[in-house]
Amino acid sequence: MGNVISLDSILGVGELKAPAESTPVESSGCSSSSCGSSDGPADMDPAVWDKVKNHPCYSEEAHHYFARMHVAVAPACNIQCNYCNRKYDCSNESRPGVVSEKLTPDQAIKKILAVAQDIPQLSVIGIAGPGDSLAAGAKNTFATFEHLQKKAPDLKLCLSTNGLALPDNVDRIAQYNIDHVTITINMVDPEVGAQIYPWIFHKHKRWTGLDAAKILHEHQMLGLEMLTARGILVKVNSVMIPGVNDEHLLAVNKAVKARGAFLHNIMPLISDPAHGTHFGLTGQRGPTAQELKVVQDACEGGAKLMRHCRQCRADAVGLLGEDRGDEFTADKIEAMGEIGYDDEARRTYREHVEAERSGRHASKAAAQADVQEAVGSAVDPILIAVATKGGERINEHFGHAKEFQIYEVGPQGAKFVGHRRVDQYCEGGSGDDDTLDTVLSAINDCTAVFVAKIGGCPSKSLESAGIEPVDRFAFEYIEESALAYFKDYAERLGQGSIQARAGQDAVIRTGALTAKRA
């Protein structure tokens, strides 16, 4: 198996080259991508791990390696949410419900084949609207999946829905082998729901108030139960709306866990008057970074939490945190002519990732044992911001980072707890000082920032803000580096040469430009 693709060359590292010693693919004779399932977490059923390990939205680890693509074939919706206004579309906006081009199922298939040819990391095709994927009889959604299953069988299928039409469609979802479904569930109490949903359309009627919320709630719970009974993995998305459902999300977490949800993704409300949403126009604010983390932490131990969601557009293309949709507009795809199906590059890439991943679990465990022995449990965990462009490595310039991934590291280990966007607003961001202020406010709760490289001026600004810039782990793996840093940090703390950074909060930036490939 001499055809080794370097992960960093695929990810387009550009001028920053990773060290030459890229992990060779072992020629063990095992070419199936499922034979590495023993690398899955100890508490996960191998069959489930096999389903999620290459799905960027269902596995935090996979999101460092794999890309998803949403095709916007489902513009119609059957409910109104106070955080959504689909009249508005700006190509520089990034949030759910927003797209630039609606596609017919035929156009969608062509686009998928074109993207699959160009992006070997592609593993998942999702339909997430821009309306509800199951509204209007779900005609386009199932037409797309039916064709796709035949044309590109190696791609996983995935859909998102508000759940209202779910009970009517579970059989068809199972029929087309869609093994990942996301339901947006913001409440399990109609009193709370009435503050979020002004109306629903159900059984040829528009329902409002408590009636609407009650019907929606019942369909969501029934749909969730029906899916998990068929072994389909369900992720539950919840929008955290401070003062409306923030505390209530614990009850949501319990209810969905009891019904077998695989993952719970608590996302911050995106709210801006310019979006024309009810919440935006009435001044309903979104949560701060720490408010979000408090609710997520409180739900930990219930249904497994997802924290790496980028709340992407319904036509997003690429790794989470990047959007290459512009490269694949309908016009450009039309100009490409006939596109065939060839899964060679994707298969090679998946084998490469499999090899890269094996061995990581052991090296993480070793680093963690080292910290536990050296530090004990007396030191509070800290947050570290990381500049990365994928592959679980610290491989991005500070100044080039469009987002920072946030890791919490302490005596219990290192884990991914979120991400902060620092890309430019479309209307603002003229000077470098603005950019730096944006970064500082977005990672203000972090003790250190890990980068591949950083200039002298931003270094000084970070230091004076109390955040340590660290470039000595350039191109290393994130978690092992975070643990090594924490060991050193605990030592310095013990000697009194540094102070713990506590009680800081950070700003969650929403509605900004999505990261484009340089």
Added chain:
Amino acid sequence: MAYKIKSAECTVCGACDAECPNMAISLKKGTYVIDPAKCTECKGQFDSPQCAAVCPADCCVPA
């Protein structure tokens, strides 16, 4: 007696097209239109005109 779609506010989502019991709604030159000859305002079929009840932009109105 018929309904019409205010095209300036229409998002072209097609929700109305899927609900119309009379096949009166179609896509013409990038926007949905209601054929007044076929529209019954859903009288005798449903409690209220289906296009207006489902429209997220509230742009299906009496002509």
